[in-house]
Amino acid sequence: MIVLYNPFSTTPGKQPLPLSLMALAAVLEGREPWTLVDANVLSELAPKRSLTDQEVAATLVARLKQAPRDESRLLAVTVMPGPQLAQAVPVCRAVRQALPDVPIVWGGYFPTGHADTVLGARYVDFVVRSQGERSLLELIDALKTGRALSSVGGLSWKDGSGRVIHNPVTVPTPLDELPALPYTRVPMNQYLHQTYLGRRTVAHNSSFGCPFSCSFCAVVAMSNRRWLAQSPARIERVLRQLVTDYGVDAVMMHDMDFFISEARVAEFAERIEKLGLAWWGLGRIDTLMRYSDATWRSMVRSGLRMVFSGAESASDETLRAMNKGGTSSAQLALDLARRMRDYGVVPEYSFVLGLPPDPLEDLERTFEFVRRINTERRRPL
Numbered sequence: 001m002i003v004l005y006n007p008f009s010t011t012p013g014k015q016p017l018p019l020s021l022m023a024l025a026a027v028l029e030g031r032e033p034w035t036l037v038d039a040n041v042l043s044e045l046a047p048k049r050s051l052t053d054q055e056v057a058a059t060l061v062a063r064l065k066q067a068p069r070d071e072s073r074l075l076a077v078t079v080m081p082g083p084q085l086a087q088a089v090p091v092c093r094a095v096r097q098a099l100p101d102v103p104i105v106w107g108g109y110f111p112t113g114h115a116d117t118v119l120g121a122r123y124v125d126f127v128v129r130s131q132g133e134r135s136l137l138e139l140i141d142a143l144k145t146g147r148a149l150s151s152v153g154g155l156s157w158k159d160g161s162g163r164v165i166h167n168p169v170t171v172p173t174p175l176d177e178l179p180a181l182p183y184t185r186v187p188m189n190q191y192l193h194q195t196y197l198g199r200r201t202v203a204h205n206s207s208f209g210c211p212f213s214c215s216f217c218a219v220v221a222m223s224n225r226r227w228l229a230q231s232p233a234r235i236e237r238v239l240r241q242l243v244t245d246y247g248v249d250a251v252m253m254h255d256m257d258f259f260i261s262e263a264r265v266a267e268f269a270e271r272i273e274k275l276g277l278a279w280w281g282l283g284r285i286d287t288l289m290r291y292s293d294a295t296w297r298s299m300v301r302s303g304l305r306m307v308f309s310g311a312e313s314a315s316d317e318t319l320r321a322m323n324k325g326g327t328s329s330a331q332l333a334l335d336l337a338r339r340m341r342d343y344g345v346v347p348e349y350s351f352v353l354g355l356p357p358d359p360l361e362d363l364e365r366t367f368e369f370v371r372r373i374n375t376e377r378r379r380p381l
């Protein structure tokens, strides 16, 4: 039994589909028995609140104990910094105490960037860095057959003396070659939400990685500037299924950057136009400013309502120091806000606040810049 565990990350009612674990479940389907424990959904145990750490640990232990003796058992945990890490630590410690023989593997942004630190914990045996689908299958095979752990791509592990070994990351699997997500095996009604976009908003992720290397961004360690994407045909197929089977009326594209390829987005927009969805995605300001008017019009026709972009700073010098790359500039952030106003799309900008050498001055300058953007955005056409 492979137990996939998504630690607590958000308040009940906002939980997105646990897409990373569902992608792992998809490759396990038909090969290994698996179950997914999401600490973010409401359960029969606690219908009105999130589970406590103790309740989550007890649930994981119970699921692992259900496995027949001859079945391999593994706890696979996805961990982001913040609340997920805060829960993953006590829960994994408790599982280790209750079931010392069950291997525990962590994957995701935090372990990928901090494998040595994570493996310093006695309750983590393995870290899978970067894309996890193939590595997880290889790890399970190694644990079952005694195959050398050194052959598992992207695995960090401890040898007999406790020394941490980092296997090289192998070439990632193209996303269209990965199987479809097992929507029927998760409580979909808990993952569809009322949002600005619609009444039944779902999360989807259509790509992996990003070709840029901003100095503050965890995506860089995860993808090493590679970018892999689902084809527009595949995204259309998935969204059509979500509309038909679950009555979805809006989608949030949780890609690290959805807009990297204009040709892909243009075809996607054309393909989903008839689905009647509203959608949201993350994209770089300079990339979106390069898009043609025809693509913008097509995106709007297909239901684009809001775009999240990292504007980061009001200072071009700071953008350079962050290695923001491309043609990023504060002026472009203003220009894009105006362009989106013309198309009726809401810009959602994020900033990194209080940067050196003068954090207070940086704060004031950034807030002033945010006010300017808001003024531009509201200026009548």
Ligand code: SF4
Binding pocket: 210, 211, 212, 213, 214, 217, 218, 219, 220, 256, 257, 284, 310, 324
């Ligand atoms: S462009 Fe965005 S996703 Fe890519 S490295 Fe920079 S902050 Fe990260």
